[in-house]
Amino acid sequence: MRQYLDLMQRALDHGAEQMDRTGTGTRSVFGHQMRFDLSEGFPVLTTKKLHLRSIIVELLWFLRGDTNVQWLHDRKVSIWDEWADENGDLGPVYGKQWRDWATADGGHVDQIAELIETLKVNPASRRMVVSAWNPGELHAMALAPCHCLFQCYVANGKLSLQLYQRSADIFLGVPFNIASYALLTHMLAQQVGLEVGEFVWTGGDCHLYSNHLEQAREQLGRETGRLPKLEILRKPASIDAYEYEDFQLVGYEAQAHIKAPVAV
Numbered sequence: 001m002r003q004y005l006d007l008m009q010r011a012l013d014h015g016a017e018q019m020d021r022t023g024t025g026t027r028s029v030f031g032h033q034m035r036f037d038l039s040e041g042f043p044v045l046t047t048k049k050l051h052l053r054s055i056i057v058e059l060l061w062f063l064r065g066d067t068n069v070q071w072l073h074d075r076k077v078s079i080w081d082e083w084a085d086e087n088g089d090l091g092p093v094y095g096k097q098w099r100d101w102a103t104a105d106g107g108h109v110d111q112i113a114e115l116i117e118t119l120k121v122n123p124a125s126r127r128m129v130v131s132a133w134n135p136g137e138l139h140a141m142a143l144a145p146c147h148c149l150f151q152c153y154v155a156n157g158k159l160s161l162q163l164y165q166r167s168a169d170i171f172l173g174v175p176f177n178i179a180s181y182a183l184l185t186h187m188l189a190q191q192v193g194l195e196v197g198e199f200v201w202t203g204g205d206c207h208l209y210s211n212h213l214e215q216a217r218e219q220l221g222r223e224t225g226r227l228p229k230l231e232i233l234r235k236p237a238s239i240d241a242y243e244y245e246d247f248q249l250v251g252y253e254a255q256a257h258i259k260a261p262v263a264v
């Protein structure tokens, strides 16, 4: 994951110091792109052990259209707790927008179902876009979507996906976001009978929080390792039928976890 360490180094060396919404302070750069050829391995950090269960369970939770943390809690995932209200609700965040976008005329759009249908019947389409950025509902969300829009592209029997992430917590969020969308690309490809192509990550405000600088330097001092392979153990009947146990990362060898506080 040299690409990731390069982004971290860039923010450390050239980032502008700025105060941010959380009151923590960041070093940020604007506009960055990383490309991952998914046929070469699964893009998960080897310079710091990642908690894959949280990543997989969170993606399945988005795909359920769920926006309450209870289902995450039942699976021992707590990464959204800080933002939930007393009932566990986050408002109309990713799951709602992906699966049940409310239209002005009272209708609903299941963007994921429409994406899969288009991948099957018209893979050359240039409109295979899923957006979580719903300006009319931002006020009701616990946090405005960070990974706010993605697009699919098919060529030579391979499915590629590009994400636009408007705001990127380089140390904590980005490793989760890369692995999550790489996983989604594998799932979509399996559902529509394509091979995986590239995952392209594009970031807007890419920042290192001021209380992550030491951890970033420690990680930059480590050697990168070989990427593992993702195996999906069966082909579920639909995008809605995947379970945590369906995924296996073969050969994931990572260096020790590095703790960092999350900015709320």
Ligand SMILES: Nc1nc(=O)c2c([nH]1)NC[C@@H]1CN(c3ccc(C(=O)N[C@@H](CCC(=O)O)C(=O)O)cc3)CN21
Pocket (backbone or CB within 6 Å): 050, 051, 054, 078, 079, 080, 083, 143, 169, 172, 173, 174, 176, 258, 259, 260, 262, 263, 264
């Ligand atoms: N400041 C900030 N950074 C984020 O990455 C972030 C938010 N806020 N708010 C919403 C979601 C929640 N996400 C999070 C929240 C916490 C961790 C975190 O603490 N990760 C730990 C392990 C925690 C675990 O898996 O249980 C880590 O070391 O990676 C990661 C992503 C990503 N998002």
Ligand SMILES: O=c1ccn([C@H]2C[C@H](O)[C@@H](COP(=O)(O)O)O2)c(=O)[nH]1
Pocket (backbone or CB within 6 Å): 021, 143, 144, 146, 147, 167, 168, 169, 170, 172, 173, 174, 177, 263
């Ligand atoms: O998936 C995610 C979700 C959140 N983040 C980070 C990016 C920022 O550090 C905060 C959000 O704060 P804003 O003021 O709304 O930009 O959370 C992430 O990296 N990945």
